Amino acid sequence: MILSDREIKAAIKRGAIRLSPTPDESMWSSTAVDLRLAPQINQWKRPTLGGVDIPIRPADEKYSFPALQRECCPETTITDQGYVLAAGKFILGWTIEKIRLPHHSKIAARVEGKSSLARLGLGVHVTAPTIHAGFGDRTIPKDYPGNPIQLEIWNVGPLDIVLVSGMKICQLIFESVEGTPDIGYTGQFADQGTGTSSAS
Numbered sequence: 001m002i003l004s005d006r007e008i009k010a011a012i013k014r015g016a017i018r019l020s021p022t023p024d025e026s027m028w029s030s031t032a033v034d035l036r037l038a039p040q041i042n043q044w045k046r047p048t049l050g051g052v053d054i055p056i057r058p059a060d061e062k063y064s065f066p067a068l069q070r071e072c073c074p075e076t077t078i079t080d081q082g083y084v085l086a087a088g089k090f091i092l093g094w095t096i097e098k099i100r101l102p103h104h105s106k107i108a109a110r111v112e113g114k115s116s117l118a119r120l121g122l123g124v125h126v127t128a129p130t131i132h133a134g135f136g137d138r139t140i141p142k143d144y145p146g147n148p149i150q151l152e153i154w155n156v157g158p159l160d161i162v163l164v165s166g167m168k169i170c171q172l173i174f175e176s177v178e179g180t181p182d183i184g185y186t187g188q189f190a191d192q193g194t195g196t197s198s199a200s
């Protein structure tokens with residue numbers, strides 16, 4: 001079941017969802033909360049060894065997706081003039097907001113686009129919107145704010161689109177999970193955005 005704004009705020013209050021910084025009033029709608037674009041973006045360049053072989057990569061950290069991202073997806077910063085995402089281009093971005101979903105809280109989320117941007121051809125993920133129960137919750141300290149969400153930003157429209165740091169870029173939809181998951185989120189992106197993984 002999708003949580004209403006009231007339920008999301010109540011969950012934040014009791015610590016079942018952590019979202020920081022706290023969204024301002026302009027970021028709320030009835031069943032979602034907007035998130036903003038951080039200044040750091042990453043652009044893919046071709047790997048030196050040719051194609052990408054993620055499906056057959058050994059489970060060794062040095063061959064992992066985060067390692068590939070470190071090697072082939074250098075970071076740049078959006079300037080005050082903004083970043084022009086040309087028609088047909090694809091970059092990775094981050095949300096300013098960090099999120100933590102304690103897995104015992106039985107809440108998961110989905111990151112989705114905003115219609116006003118989608119109508120221009122701007123997308124924020126490529127078929128992978130799942131934010132797992134337990135995301136951002138691997139680090140134990142109670143006051144740990146969680147991790148940012150990485151956005152797969154693409155422009156399929158005919159116009160170049162200027163991305164500005166701090167703009168509302170996507171929205172989060174929260175869902176209640178039936179039953180308590182056995183495990184939290186321990187996948188390869190568990191530490192993303194913390195400075196300890198490629199995706200930071």
Ligand SMILES: O=c1ccn([C@H]2C[C@H](O)[C@@H](COP(=O)(O)OP(=O)(O)OP(=O)(O)O)O2)c(=O)[nH]1
Pocket residue numbers: 111124125128129130131132135148149150151152185186187188189
């Ligand atoms: O647009 C998105 C979607 C997901 N995530 C984060 C939250 C999610 O909990 C985690 C893992 O997502 P997913 O399960 O889709 O990744 P995977 O490719 O299956 O990797 P793994 O199995 O290691 O988790 O990545 C993002 O940062 N951005």
